[in-house]
Amino acid sequence: MEQVTIPRGPAAAVPRTGLPPGSKAPSLLQGLRYARDPLGFLVALQRRYGDVFSLSFPFFGRLFYVADPALVKTMFTGSPEQFHAGEANATVLGPALGPNSVLTLDDAAHMQQRKLLLPPFHGERVRGYGELIREMTRKQIETWPVGEPFALRPHTQRITLAVIMRAVFGVHDEDRLARFERLINDFSKRVGLITTFPALRKNFGPGSPWPRFLRSRAALDRFIYEEIGLRRAEVQAGGEGHDDVLSLLLRARHDDGSPMSDEELRDELVTVLGAGHETTATGLAWAMERLLRTPRVLTKLRESLAAGEDDYLEATVKETLRARPVIVDVARKLTAPAQVGGYELPKGSFVMAAIAALHYREDLFPEPEEFRPERFLEGKADNYAWIPFGGGVRRCIGAAFAEYEMRIILKEIVERADLSAPDPRPEKAKVRNITLAPGKGTIVKLDRPLR
Numbered sequence: 374m375e376q377v378t379i380p381r382g383p384a385a386a387v388p389r390t391g392l393p394p395g396s397k398a399p400s401l402l403q404g405l406r407y408a409r410d411p412l413g414f415l416v417a418l419q420r421r422y423g424d425v426f427s428l429s430f431p432f433f434g435r436l437f438y439v440a441d442p443a444l445v446k447t448m449f450t451g452s453p454e455q456f457h458a459g460e461a462n463a464t465v466l467g468p469a470l471g472p473n474s475v476l477t478l479d480d481a482a483h484m485q486q487r488k489l490l491l492p493p494f495h496g497e498r499v500r501g502y503g504e505l506i507r508e509m510t511r512k513q514i515e516t517w518p519v520g521e522p523f524a525l526r527p528h529t530q531r532i533t534l535a536v537i538m539r540a541v542f543g544v545h546d547e548d549r550l551a552r553f554e555r556l557i558n559d560f561s562k563r564v565g566l567i568t569t570f571p572a573l574r575k576n577f578g579p580g581s582p583w584p585r586f587l588r589s590r591a592a593l594d595r596f597i598y599e600e601i602g603l604r605r606a607e608v609q610a611g612g613e614g615h616d617d618v619l620s621l622l623l624r625a626r627h628d629d630g631s632p633m634s635d636e637e638l639r640d641e642l643v644t645v646l647g648a649g650h651e652t653t654a655t656g657l658a659w660a661m662e663r664l665l666r667t668p669r670v671l672t673k674l675r676e677s678l679a680a681g682e683d684d685y686l687e688a689t690v691k692e693t694l695r696a697r698p699v700i701v702d703v704a705r706k707l708t709a710p711a712q713v714g715g716y717e718l719p720k721g722s723f724v725m726a727a728i729a730a731l732h733y734r735e736d737l738f739p740e741p742e743e744f745r746p747e748r749f750l751e752g753k754a755d756n757y758a759w760i761p762f763g764g765g766v767r768r769c770i771g772a773a774f775a776e777y778e779m780r781i782i783l784k785e786i787v788e789r790a791d792l793s794a795p796d797p798r799p800e801k802a803k804v805r806n807i808t809l810a811p812g813k814g815t816i817v818k819l820d821r822p823l824r
């Protein structure tokens with residue numbers, strides 16, 4: 374794997390006194406190394422220091438990474454009151470998602486929102502979106518040029534955005550959808566900068582990022598509140614027929630019997646839209662990036678699909694999310710000191726599950742640099758070793774949806790499109806918003822018209 378520089382040899386023996394090894398003072402250089410190649414950097418740190426290490430970035434302070442399944446289990450199954458994920462997520466996503474978002478809340482308020490959001494994304498219900506996903510994929514791949522290189526990621530993102538907009542809002546008016554798409558794209562573009570540097574959340578003049586972000590958010594919110602109002606009126610008039618996520622949430626009730634407020638609905642809808650399309654689109658771009666550089670796997674996948682089998686497809690999706698985890702780490706903020714891996718970590722610090730480092734541990738995934746879906750056919754991966762969707766009471770609500778969607782889209786592409794990679798070198802991974810994306814967006818060429 375070209376972009377990863379990994380020192381070999383056994384991890385250094387670590388005395389469990391004081392704080393975990395790694396950088397102590399905030400270092401811009403560490404921040405830049407992380408931003409340039411988070412996957413390679415986290416893997417290298419785990420191989421150098423072992424299962425607990427620390428990084429210190431300007432703006433974020435000291436982060437304690439764990440890269441061992443038993444420690445990740447401690448973190449994911451520890452008391453949610455002590456391991457605050459919402460507070461940690463809010464430091465980067467708060468202004469975009471709002472105060473009621475399941476991603477930025479903690480404790481009882483988090484569980485209340487999570488309980489309402491889980492049913493619409495349950496495995497059974499997710500399968501009802503199969504036809505929609507296929508239709509959106511077919512429509513998009515028909516637009517691909519023959520014989521000219523193009524970046525695949527924007528196309529997979531158009532598919533996943535079209536799917537999530539329809540699945541969540543059930544909007545079918547094409548003009549309204551086009552307007553909605555423009556608003557979401559503009560908003561997503563502005564979240565990145567504000568997300569990375571909270572210090573930029575100030576008005577430095579009308580053209581500066583923060584006022585632009587606020588204008589973009591206001592425009593998106595107006596559209597969403599309009600949509601909520603229309604749908605609420607339909608549901609109140611007895612129109613119980615819709616089964617899109619918004620209609621389900623309008624019918625859902627809190628434990629005390631009260632319905633969700635418009636503000637709660639807005640925050641959850643933006644959360645699901647935001648969390649649910651760029652991640653999946655990037656996962657798909659990585660799947661093709663890996664497949665085109667591992668012809669053995671691509672051929673085997675095509676053969677298994679032709680034989681009507683889905684196991685290898687499922688394993689390919691899992692292996693993609695192992696080898697190129699779209700989210701490389703997840704955070705919990707400590708509300709009280711915690712013992713982690715023999716270290717006493719102070720209150721207020723961030724504990725991070727080093728997803729990327731776990732996925733490249735030789736003892737958990739032999740020959741981790743190899744793209745080999747077979748490893749997921751041989752047995753189920755450990756719940757705390759393969760963690761692209763995080764875990765515990767914060768595990769990704771859309772995991773079943775995302776894997777199902779990736780399988781359907783990948784199947785359509787692989788069966789119908791003869792793609793090749795004009796440049797056979799692996800694409801470097803780069804940070805895109807909060808995801809790990811192929812540096813060039815997975816450049817492909819359609820060698821002949823679609824089958």
Ligand code: HEM
Nearest residue numbers: 476648649652653656700703762763764767769770771775
């Ligand atoms: C390949 C695609 C995806 C990946 C890699 C991914 C990954 C993640 C990760 C790592 C977390 C944090 C978990 C933790 O803190 O332990 C998360 C949370 C979440 N994801 Fe996803 N996700 C994906 C797709 C989706 C989709 C399609 C949706 C919705 C339709 C979604 C909705 C959410 C929500 C609502 C949360 C917050 C859960 C909570 O805090 O209780 N995600 N996701």
